[in-house]
Amino acid sequence: xxxxxxxxxxxxxxxxxxxxxxxxxxxxxxxxxxxxxxxxxxxxxxxxxxxxxxxxxxxxxxxxxxxxxxxxxxxxxxxxxxxxxxxxxxxxxxxxxxxxxxxxxxxxxxxxxxxxxxxxxxxxxxxxxxxxxxxxxxxxxxxxxxxxxxxxxxxxxxxxxxxxxxxxxxxxxxxxxxxxxxxxxxxxxxxxxxxxxxxxxxxxxxxxxxxxxxxxxxxxxxxxxxxxxxxxxxxxxxxxxxxxxxxxxxxxxxxxxxxxxxxxxxxxxxxxxxxxxxxxxxxxxxxxxxxxxxxxxxxxxxxxxxxxxxxxxxxxxxxxxxxxxxxxxxxxxxxxxxxxxxxxxxxxxxxxxxxxxxxxxxxxxxxxxxxxxxxxxxxxxxxxxxxxxxxxxxxxxxxxxxxxxxxxxxxxxxxxxxxxxxxxxxxxxxxxxxxxxxxxxxxxxxxxxxxxxxxxxxxxxxxxxxxxxxxxxxxxxxxxxxxxxxxxxxxxxxxxxxxxxxxxxxxxxxxxxxxxxxxxxxxxxxxxxxxxxxxxxxxxxxxxxxxxxxxxxxxxxxxxxxxxxxxxxxxxxxxxxxxxxxxxxxxxxxxxxxxxxxxxxxxxxxxxxxxxxxxxxxxxxxxxxxxxxxxxxxxxxxxxxxxxxxxxxxxxxxxxxxxxxxxxxxxxxxxxxxxxxxxxxxxxxxxxxxxxxxxxxxxxxxxxxxxxxxxxxxxxxxxxxxxxxxxxxxxxxxxxxxxxxxxxxxxxxxxxxxxxxxxxxxxxxxxxxxxxxxxxxxxxxxxxxxxxxxxxxxxxxxxxxxxxxxxxxxxxxxxxxxxxxxxxxxxxxxxxxxxxxxxxxxxxxxxxxxxxxxxxxxxxxxxxxxxxxxxxxxxxxxxxxxxxxxxxxxxxxxxxxxxxxxxxxxxxxxxxxxx
Numbered sequence: 001x002x003x004x005x006x007x008x009x010x011x012x013x014x015x016x017x018x019x020x021x022x023x024x025x026x027x028x029x030x031x032x033x034x035x036x037x038x039x040x041x042x043x044x045x046x047x048x049x050x051x052x053x054x055x056x057x058x059x060x061x062x063x064x065x066x067x068x069x070x071x072x073x074x075x076x077x078x079x080x081x082x083x084x085x086x087x088x089x090x091x092x093x094x095x096x097x098x099x100x101x102x103x104x105x106x107x108x109x110x111x112x113x114x115x116x117x118x119x120x121x122x123x124x125x126x127x128x129x130x131x132x133x134x135x136x137x138x139x140x141x142x143x144x145x146x147x148x149x150x151x152x153x154x155x156x157x158x159x160x161x162x163x164x165x166x167x168x169x170x171x172x173x174x175x176x177x178x179x180x181x182x183x184x185x186x187x188x189x190x191x192x193x194x195x196x197x198x199x200x201x202x203x204x205x206x207x208x209x210x211x212x213x214x215x216x217x218x219x220x221x222x223x224x225x226x227x228x229x230x231x232x233x234x235x236x237x238x239x240x241x242x243x244x245x246x247x248x249x250x251x252x253x254x255x256x257x258x259x260x261x262x263x264x265x266x267x268x269x270x271x272x273x274x275x276x277x278x279x280x281x282x283x284x285x286x287x288x289x290x291x292x293x294x295x296x297x298x299x300x301x302x303x304x305x306x307x308x309x310x311x312x313x314x315x316x317x318x319x320x321x322x323x324x325x326x327x328x329x330x331x332x333x334x335x336x337x338x339x340x341x342x343x344x345x346x347x348x349x350x351x352x353x354x355x356x357x358x359x360x361x362x363x364x365x366x367x368x369x370x371x372x373x374x375x376x377x378x379x380x381x382x383x384x385x386x387x388x389x390x391x392x393x394x395x396x397x398x399x400x401x402x403x404x405x406x407x408x409x410x411x412x413x414x415x416x417x418x419x420x421x422x423x424x425x426x427x428x429x430x431x432x433x434x435x436x437x438x439x440x441x442x443x444x445x446x447x448x449x450x451x452x453x454x455x456x457x458x459x460x461x462x463x464x465x466x467x468x469x470x471x472x473x474x475x476x477x478x479x480x481x482x483x484x485x486x487x488x489x490x491x492x493x494x495x496x497x498x499x500x501x502x503x504x505x506x507x508x509x510x511x512x513x514x515x516x517x518x519x520x521x522x523x524x525x526x527x528x529x530x531x532x533x534x535x536x537x538x539x540x541x542x543x544x545x546x547x548x549x550x551x552x553x554x555x556x557x558x559x560x561x562x563x564x565x566x567x568x569x570x571x572x573x574x575x576x577x578x579x580x581x582x583x584x585x586x587x588x589x590x591x592x593x594x595x596x597x598x599x600x601x602x603x604x605x606x607x608x609x610x611x612x613x614x615x616x617x618x619x620x621x622x623x624x625x626x627x628x629x630x631x632x633x634x635x636x637x638x639x640x641x642x643x644x645x646x647x648x649x650x651x652x653x654x655x656x657x658x659x660x661x662x663x664x665x666x667x668x669x670x671x672x673x674x675x676x677x678x679x680x681x682x683x684x685x686x687x688x689x690x691x692x693x694x695x696x697x698x699x700x701x702x703x704x705x706x707x708x709x710x711x712x713x714x715x716x717x718x719x720x721x722x723x724x725x726x727x728x729x730x731x732x733x734x735x736x737x738x739x740x741x742x743x744x745x746x747x748x749x750x751x752x753x754x755x756x757x758x759x760x761x762x763x764x765x766x767x768x769x770x771x772x773x774x775x776x777x778x779x780x781x782x783x784x785x786x787x788x789x790x791x792x793x794x795x796x797x798x799x800x801x802x803x804x805x806x807x808x809x810x811x812x813x814x815x816x817x818x819x820x821x822x823x824x825x826x827x828x829x830x831x832x833x834x835x836x837x838x839x840x841x842x843x844x845x846x847x848x849x850x851x852x853x854x855x856x857x858x859x860x861x862x863x864x865x866x867x868x869x870x871x872x873x874x875x876x877x878x879x880x881x882x883x884x885x886x887x888x889x890x891x892x893x894x895x896x897x898x899x900x901x902x903x904x905x906x907x908x909x910x911x912x913x914x915x
Contacts, residue, residue: 029054029080029096036082040069043090047103054079056096060103110155113177116328117185118147119162121548122631123701124219127189128543128550129490130164142490145541145550150328155179160187165547168192182329191631218771218823221699221708221761222310223833225249225870226301229324231887232294238418238445239478240297240321241290247302248829248870248891250317256290260302260317261835262866262895266781266843269314272321273497273537275556275613276311276641280531285784289319291503291531293443293480295335295420298324304835305761305817306777308695308710309617309635312757315779315813315837325495325539326437326486327424338415344450349413350473351508352405352526352568359446361477361502363530366405367566369604369650376608377648377684387678396676402602402654404673406524406568407665408508418445434489442481449474453509457799458523458571459852461514468523470511477504493541501533512574518591519573524664526568527796534559548621548633558611563604569794570600572664590656590667599653599677600668601794607647607786615639617695633699635710640693645785646686649793651679679792687785691716709760717753718782718810751810755780773819781811781843787856798845800852809858814838825877833868842899860902866895 034053038046044065047058056079067090074082083094083101095102119130126147133140134151136158143149155177163169167189177183225247237243241255251259260268270277270287280288303310303318310318355364363373375381386401387394396402422441451472460468479502486495509525537556543549571591591598617637624630655675658667666672697710759777766772792803814837821831839862846857869892876884 029056029083030078032079033076034079034082035075035077037073037075039071039073041071043067043070046070046072046086050079050082056099056101058101058103064103064105111180112152112154113179114150114152114182114329115158115160115175115177115185116148116150116182117187119143119149119164120147120186120188121167122188122190122219123221123699123706124188127164127167129545130162130167130189132187133161133163135159135161144488145491145493145543146488148328148488153177160185162187162189164189166192218769218821219706221706221763222307223304223761223773223775223817223819224301225304226299228299229297232297232300235294237294238447239290239294240292240300241288243294243297243300244289244302244319246889247300248831248872248889249304249833249868249893250302250319252289254290256288257286258289258317258319260304260319261868262864262893262897263316263837266784267315269311269318270321271311271318272535272558273323273499273556274320274539274554274615275535275537275558275611276313277558278560278609278611278643278645279784279786280560280562285787287319288503288531289321291478291501291533292321293420293445293478293501295422295443296323296441296480296482296499298322305775305815306757306759306779307708307761308697308712308757308759309637310712311639312693312712312714312755312777312779313782315781315811315815315839323482323484323497323499324424324439324441325484325497326435326488326493327426327439329424330426331422331424333420333422335418335420337418339418339447340415341449343452344413344448345415346412347450348410349448349450350408350410350471350510351475351506352528353407353409354475358475358504358506359477361479361504361530363504363528363563363565364405366403367528369566370401373563373565375604375606375648375650376646377686378650379684381650382678394678396652396678399673399676400670402652402673402676403566404665404668404670405566406570406668413448416445416447419443434487434492436485436487438483438485440481440483443478445476445478447474447476447478449476453511455511455799457796458525458569459516459799460523461516468511468513470509470523473508473510475504475506475508478502491543493539495539497535497537497539499533499535499537501531503529503531505529505531515571518571521571521591522574523571524568525796528564528567530563530565532561548619550619551616552619552637553614553616555612555614558609558613560607560609560611562607564606565604567603567794568600569602569796570664572658572667590654590658599655601651601653603649603651603794605647605649605793607645609643609645609785611641611643613639613641627702630700630702635697635699636695638692638694640691642688642690643785644688647786648684651793653677653679685786687788689716689720689785704765706763706765707760710758712757712759713754714757714780715754716782718751718788769824770822771820773817773821775815775817775819777815779813779815781813783808783810783843783856787843795854798852798854800847800854802845802854804856806855806857808843808856809841811842811858812840825874828874829870829872831868831870833870835864835866835868837864839864844899858902860900862897862899864895864897866893868893 032054034050036046036049038049042065047060051057070090072082072085074085086092087094091106093104093106119127119132121127128143128145128147130143131140132143132149134153137153139151141149158175158177160172160175161169170187170189172185172187175183175185227243227247232243235243235246241252244250244258245252249260253259253264257264258268266285277287279285280291299322301320303320306312353364353366358364369375369381370384370386386397388397420443424437424439427436451474453472454467454469456467481500482497484495484497486493506528512520512522515521535556535558537554539554542551590600615637617635619633619635621631621633624632653676654668654673656667656672657674658672662672691714693712693714695710695712697708699708700706757778757780760775762774764772787804787808792801795802816836817833819831819833821829823829841858841860842862843856844859845854847854871890873888875886878884
């Protein structure tokens, strides 16, 4: 028994000594010297080695053991130092519990969120230099010159305080910042009623953000509507032409051209980044908005009334498109998509020969004229000596120098691709409170579309005898790129943007019907247009102090090049009982050209314009001592533009002997062509023009009333660039000699060079959510430079030849507007408008005697009156996924217009000069 007791005691003492030894070894992590040399090991292997040498045991999740690669090389270092190395390298946390060390992963720090927005005054204008403070952190910044500000904060709830000289301080509570998200907060400030007492207005986040939205939405001086980049991003719109129809009171034609209040074409203006845009159409004064990709745009604003700081050259609406500038945060987005059309994709598609470059917006080489696209005028073409004159007819000496590209190609289109890439980056602060940002964007889209059509253009019947019916094959490529850099701080904002746009639009129409002149015919119309636009824009804002003084300036250069190379038109006889157009066999003479004896038409035209525009204005607020409640801001400025524009039209007619009824693709080869003529009724035009404008505008507000009024003066010598007058003067004095000349001074003095345009906009605030508005303005619609040239060209939209023969007078308009508007919730509107427009000398296209010849003429006067109803309702209040992003739009316009036509008779008056 004693022996057994002794043995047990010996074992217990041995175990105790062992435990004490390990405990003693593990108690001091600072003095335990360990050497480890492991490369690309698993974390579990590292812990095993540390257990062997330290006496500590490690506990950790099983998955952590497989973390690799882990490398550590240490010699004679303490366990504490080694664990610190592992913690830093692998984001680990070690917790000691007696002899055990628990290992866990350190959670990644929460991504900060952002609070961003604008500080606005009582008129909805930016307040630069306002102090914005986060009370929880004490961080304070000043709003930039455009009123913007931004904080980067950890997730949580914050209170924002805003202060500005002579304004009530504002405190916004409960501003929630979510991890990695942007919280938008626009803050509307109100003037202090008593400068001796400091008043702080406190409100919650929801109420404050609503007030901020209202401040911008309902305080515009003019009648405006618009759409933002955020709203555009929620639509499937590919270009701004499609987005414009989502703006109330605006409709579009072919998703390209705008109609505002029933007025289209020349009666609307287009601005891009503050510069008036030239007409993109050869025979119309209008801008094709489909060339601007939607992903490049920051916002679109349509002004329906005029203030003195706007161009006076619109009657329906001024559509201002602003592209993206300085980003508010870093971003990179890539979008790839395809679209399928059940009438086109995988079905037979027809076009003139495609060579590959058309998919990148390039023109087919077979459309070149004598191997070149870069013609500036018809004189350059005729200088080649390839044409001769016989019996007053200009003919091509060698007809084989014209490509026979009438043959059609066929293929089955795949889905239409589209790509968009956008990148933005904010750099570290530049200076005390400044920031620099860059933005870049690119887009590509290729669209093919087949449509069934019926038409009565170009002399085809519009009755039971057989309306023209066929198909329209559209091939369109859009390419856009934008790059910009900007700098902003509390006093200054400056940005430089460059944009490149290219659109290739090829439309092929094939069909047949009863023609008014030549019986039943098949017809081919090939209309190909390439538009290339470059713009460089430099803008700046400067606010020197907190007194509200603001200086704005911008300068922009635009280069527009629009070509229609080698367009085709041909009408041929075809058996009426053979409706198939697979093989058009000509059973009669070819028609559609520019000569009276038939032939097919081919023509080249090009419009190029270099446009430099500028604007600078200074706004100065002031008070009147005898009316202290009245706030006033005087804004004055200088603006203008300089244009250098050329255009030409080169019309040809191909005569062909088709007595053997060849297919259309062979009707114009060397065996059948009998001659190619050049029409003298083309066009050559090159003019330079400049406009200078000065304006003064007073913005006054007292209580619920706000009046914005002033005067704009514009100087433009229209007669100096009038090519029609030049041609007319040569004609009327032809053969008169130097002694007898007709006096045409009345024609050159029909319009004053200096014109004045007064305007006034009155707003009465019924309630914080309701406004009554009244407006008057005078505006002008001048002829486009193209319409001042002497030309003749086939116009497919008119279905005949369009020519300029008559001197055109500018249209002046007196605009009267009334509007009631109610903003129930942010983003919502209910409005009712009345408008009346009195037009003097409105311009209209006339059909000359019903023979498919058209020209632009002035009428005596016109009246345009109507009503507008607008409803916009956002479903954001539901808070439901998807549904909260839906907005319903509805608008109704009723118009009544009357025109008083006139006929202009020019009486010749001879002037005798005696020597």
